[in-house]
Amino acid sequence: MDTEQLIRDVVKSVMDKLKRDRQAAGAASPSGSAPVLSAVRGDLSQLKRTDKKIVCGISVRHIHLCSEHLDILFGKGYTLNVLRDLYNPGYACKEALTLVGPKLNAIQNVRILGPLRNKTQVELAKTDCIILGIDAPVRPSGETSGSASVVLIGPKGAVYLNEGVIRANRHMHLSGEDADFFGIKDNQVVDVRVGGPKGLTFNNVQVRVAPYFKSELHVDTDDGNAADIVNGTMVEIVDASCVSPISVTMADKDHTPPSIPDGSFSGEMADTNLLGNICALSTGQPCRKGQTAATLQASAGGGLGAFTMVAASAAKKIVITMENLDNYAQTGIEVSSNVILSPLARDEAVARGIKITYLSK
Ligand SMILES: [Zn+2]
Structure with missing residues (x-):
């Protein structure tokens, strides 16, 4: 047997197969963008026939612009340049902006997504909001009334955006075909389960169905990082399990975003007002200003219930x-x-x- 010939034949058949696969993946993604991901997603389209799995896309902070603001930021008559197409309709632009909030911290290189919209909308994660010092509400895309403010800075000008900054709600795009297969309707709210060492279940995921959508879960970078998922991670749709919604009890009545004054991490119980409010929730009485950690500790000793215990552990x-x-x-x-x-x-x-x-x- 001619071993050399055999090896040559095997190599050739492998190369041919790879070439065919590449062409098939290319055909599935006519734009030619992100071929690796498209190839992965192409394969996974077989999987979703047998279970309720869909692919995950992480929404990094981004901006949708209206034409009026585009003119101000980039100069009259400017047109945006396509960097790459997105998996679902829309495209990432080469252009980016700088955001500045009341803390005077800037976030640079925030990508603009096209096409233009009627209203400018900025979509951020909570961490971005903390850096800027703003308190953006969780909203479905497009519902910007009364949302947070920010300053947009471009190469030719700046815009003070009075409202339009949101944290996009968790949502998924479903193709009509997948919606039928899963038995899920437009605007339904579902849970989504993520596996792995940081696995968790995302509640309150809004379903959006359109024939031109590709099925994809959209979460922001904070959610994505919490669950340790990346673009292309497969997640599973499960029925919404929160039959009795848990109301959110806020110790911080003013809902002030946590601050990162000097490198200490957000969520550290450093805010004395917050401790005071937890104390007030637990005792039913307003906290005396200046009430110390020691007092909170003492009241915990009196057995005043769960909230006091929270306060006590925070006050340690x-x-x-x-x-x-x-x-x-x-x-x-x-x-x-x-x-x-x-x-x-x-x-x-x-x-x-x-x-x-x-x-x-
Ligand atoms: Zn989306």
Whole structure:
């Protein structure tokens, strides 16, 4: 047997097969964009016939512009340039903008998605909103009335957008065919389950059905990162299981977005107002201003219920940041296992000559 000939034949048949597969994938994606993903999605179209699985697309922060704002930001008569087509109708543009919020932090290179719309709409994740210092509501796309403000900065001008910043609700696009197959209707709300080590179930996923849609779950980057999913991850539609909706109890009545003053992470219970409000929820009485962590701890000892326990566990740590450094100007700072001194606050304290004592455990 001619081994060399055999190897040549095998290599040739493999190469031919790869070529045929490539052509097939290309045909499924006439735009030629993202061939790898299209190929993956093409294969997965076989899978969805046997279960309620659909592909996931992560919506990175982006902007839809109206023509009036396009003129201001890029100059009169400017037209957007296509960078690549999206999986569902629409395209990413080469053009991007800078966003600035009341904290004067900027987020650069925020992609514009085409085509133009009647109203400018900015879609962000919660983390983006925290950086900018705005509080954008969760809305279906297009429902921007009374939503958050931001400043858009382009190469030729800037726009103060009074309303139009939202966090897009979790939603999925379904082709008519898949909707029929799954037995799901337009505007129905479903749950979506994600597997893997960070697996979770997304509730309140709005279904949008149109014949020209390709089936795809859309979540923002915060949701995507929480579940450790990327573009192309397969997720499973499950029936909406929240038969009795849980109302959201907010300790922070003003709903102020958490701040990241100096590198300490969002969600740290550093906000004394928030602690105060949790306290008020637990005792039914307004918190006295300046009520300390120790008092909260003491009230927890009195057995006042679940909320107090939350407050107590939150109050175990005292967080010292740049913002409350003044309180320690006279006394100095004693760092024990119950005290978190943020790195910036520590540097500032050293610079201002505030004494820091590290207590051993
Ligand atoms: Zn979408």
